[in-house]
Amino acid sequence: MVSKAVFYHAGCEVCNAAEKQVASALDPQRYNVEIVHLGQSKDRLEEAERYGVKSVPALVIDGQPFHINHGADLSQLR
């Protein structure tokens, strides 16, 4: 079964490193990773907040938020 994962970012340098090294390192046989740029898709901000995302980059796996290093707070993207 393939689980859903969402990687939220804002195009920052810290975000890019996390996308390249962590989000894309997930097992494609088990995870379908959607990449969401919250600076460009502000309509997804509420969804990210519902998952408990406070800052980007963040990876939500099976509904659980994992903040990876720190690029920007979500409040800065509004």
Add this chain to the structure above:
Amino acid sequence: MVSKAVFYHAGCEVCNAAEKQVASALDPQRYNVEIVHLGQSKDRLEEAERYGVKSVPALVIDGQPFHINHGADLSQLR
């Protein structure tokens, strides 16, 4: 080619969630993930610091540190 990844933790709840959901989600065809408990293996603290690890849980992929949420600072483990 299989890259090396190291997941540093200290047995904390935040660490356990990150181990279960992130470290074990990496693609086994591309990453060989070593799990290191820094509370039990204090001789690995310096190595973690050399990678730039400041807190646990942290995942080092291809030599780059990614702090995942925040369980404990490394200084608390000495």
